[in-house]
Amino acid sequence: MGWPPASAAAAAAILCLGLLASAWAASAAAAAHGPRALAAVQPQPTTHGGLGPRSRHHRHAYAAMMYMGTPRDYEFYVAVRVMMRSLAKLGADADRVLIASADVPSDWVRAMREEDGMRVVIVENLRNPYEGNLGGMNRRFKLTLNKLYAWSLVDYERVVMIDSDNIFLHNTDELFQCGQFCAVFINPCYFHTGLFVLQPSMEVFKSMLHDLEIGRDNSDGADQGFLVGCFPDLLDKPLFHPPENGTKLNGTYRLPLGYQMDASYYYLKLHWHVPCGPNSVITFPSAPWFKPWYWWSWPILPLGLSWHKQRWDDLGYAAEIPVVLIELLMYIAIIAITRLARPQMTKLCYNRRPEKQGALVQGLIKLAAILAMVAAYTIPFFIIPCTVHPIIGWSLYLFGVLAFSSAVINAFLLPPLAVLTAWLGMVGMLFVMAYPWYHDGIARILVVVAYAFCSAPFLWASLVRVIDSLQTMLERDPYFPRLSEPAQETEFSKLF
Numbered sequence: 001m002g003w004p005p006a007s008a009a010a011a012a013a014i015l016c017l018g019l020l021a022s023a024w025a026a027s028a029a030a031a032a033h034g035p036r037a038l039a040a041v042q043p044q045p046t047t048h049g050g051l052g053p054r055s056r057h058h059r060h061a062y063a064a065m066m067y068m069g070t071p072r073d074y075e076f077y078v079a080v081r082v083m084m085r086s087l088a089k090l091g092a093d094a095d096r097v098l099i100a101s102a103d104v105p106s107d108w109v110r111a112m113r114e115e116d117g118m119r120v121v122i123v124e125n126l127r128n129p130y131e132g133n134l135g136g137m138n139r140r141f142k143l144t145l146n147k148l149y150a151w152s153l154v155d156y157e158r159v160v161m162i163d164s165d166n167i168f169l170h171n172t173d174e175l176f177q178c179g180q181f182c183a184v185f186i187n188p189c190y191f192h193t194g195l196f197v198l199q200p201s202m203e204v205f206k207s208m209l210h211d212l213e214i215g216r217d218n219s220d221g222a223d224q225g226f227l228v229g230c231f232p233d234l235l236d237k238p239l240f241h242p243p244e245n246g247t248k249l250n251g252t253y254r255l256p257l258g259y260q261m262d263a264s265y266y267y268l269k270l271h272w273h274v275p276c277g278p279n280s281v282i283t284f285p286s287a288p289w290f291k292p293w294y295w296w297s298w299p300i301l302p303l304g305l306s307w308h309k310q311r312w313d314d315l316g317y318a319a320e321i322p323v324v325l326i327e328l329l330m331y332i333a334i335i336a337i338t339r340l341a342r343p344q345m346t347k348l349c350y351n352r353r354p355e356k357q358g359a360l361v362q363g364l365i366k367l368a369a370i371l372a373m374v375a376a377y378t379i380p381f382f383i384i385p386c387t388v389h390p391i392i393g394w395s396l397y398l399f400g401v402l403a404f405s406s407a408v409i410n411a412f413l414l415p416p417l418a419v420l421t422a423w424l425g426m427v428g429m430l431f432v433m434a435y436p437w438y439h440d441g442i443a444r445i446l447v448v449v450a451y452a453f454c455s456a457p458f459l460w461a462s463l464v465r466v467i468d469s470l471q472t473m474l475e476r477d478p479y480f481p482r483l484s485e486p487a488q489e490t491e492f493s494k495l496f
Contacts, residue, residue, distance in 0.1 A: 295393025
């Protein structure tokens with residue numbers, strides 16, 4: 001295309017700097033949040049049910065599990081800590097136990113044991129004979145059968161097994177009065193294993209291991225399908241009502257819906273009101289990318305802010321601070337360098353020979369500009385720590401988009417308002433969704449849809465404006481001199 005070497009070098013340097021800075025921030029985020037290697041530990045088979053020395057006097061326990069090998073290991077580590085600490089703040093009269101696979105990082109285990117007061121049980125991962133039934137989700141659910149280790153906690157009379165994506169609103173110690181197995185039906189046909197009550201028994205545990213060995217039928221290849229097969233008649237069992245005298249029941253029971261409220265119920269009314277039982281525990285079984293701890297879940301899901309408030313009170317955000325500062329400095333550097341290099345970038349865009357600007361070249365330049373705009377809105381999303389506070393996360397995202405968009409605007413000489421129309425639309429959408437005085441979730445959805453409908457013409461007009469601007473730039477007569485050639489004074493060039 002005949003671009004001047006000096007200008008091309010300047011533009012290449014700017015683009016390389018942006019890419020390197022993005023990769024640097026992403027790698028820093030991974031280093032801060034990714035699981036660190038743990039020396040290989042091969043637990044002896046006899047330790048399957050071992051709890052080690054007992055350092056408590058409780059007869060009951062809340063238990064959760066943690067295993068490695070998914071893309072979201074760190075997120076679930078933070079979620080488990082927040083959930084277990086919330087149980088302590090609610091005055092739970094029970095131990096808090098973590099069933100951890102042997103490859104969980106040692107510093108995570110130490111923090112949960114020493115700082116959070118959990119009892120950590122190290123176990124071998126149970127082999128999943130149904131791995132072929134999991135499809136594309138096998139990395140996420142392959143090791144969920146580790147929940148069966150809850151039956152090996154025979155030091156306790158009752159155990160409440162819980163997933164890390166639960167939010168406890170009230171003390172639920174009355175669950176320890178339930179029978180040998182109790183669970184909630186949030187689906188008309190299958191109970192949910194995000195929370196269930198059990199009576200530990202080595203006999204039951206060994207029977208379940210035998211069922212795994214023979215490959216008994218499993219509807220989903222994970223823990224829920226396996227346990228539904230173990231207790232197929234739970235739907236016909238009576239509903240659990242805790243005895244007032246505090247005695248324990250025997251048998252199997254259905255738990256009221258209020259012990260495992262799907263978060264989707266909340267968004268219909270924007271408050272909790274399940275009349276058939278206590279409104280005690282919220283769960284997030286669907287939409288795995290909208291768990292409450294992700295910064296982008298708020299204000300899309302209002303409960304995210306409540307979860308982060310709880311984390312702020314209990315754990316803080318010390319782990320994310322270095323990555324946040326690195327990103328902030330990176331964005332400031334991009335804006336500063338872009339402004340300083342603008343004269344060179346302007347020459348890069350204008351100094352072309354008309355005979356080399358064919359339709360294919362013009363199309364490629366337009367495509368490059370559109371892809372650069374998409375990248376400007378995409379890159380900041382992926383380099384922000386996933387579990388940072390929503391206010392910080394959205395602020396970093398918007399500032400990052402502004403920084404990358406400024407580079408695109410100056411590189412392709414685009415109209416700033418047209419490029420930033422989507423940015424302004426996002427800011428408005430955040431305010432619309434975060435508005436706290438909606439009567440119910442339906443009204444909120446309708447307002448969001450109306451806002452999106454009204455914004456669509458502006459987004460389309462901005463895209464047309466960007467394309468027109470690119471076309472005008474490409475068709476403009478090249479009367480600007482190259483850096484290595486003397487300027488040619490003409491009457492027509494004075495118009496420019």
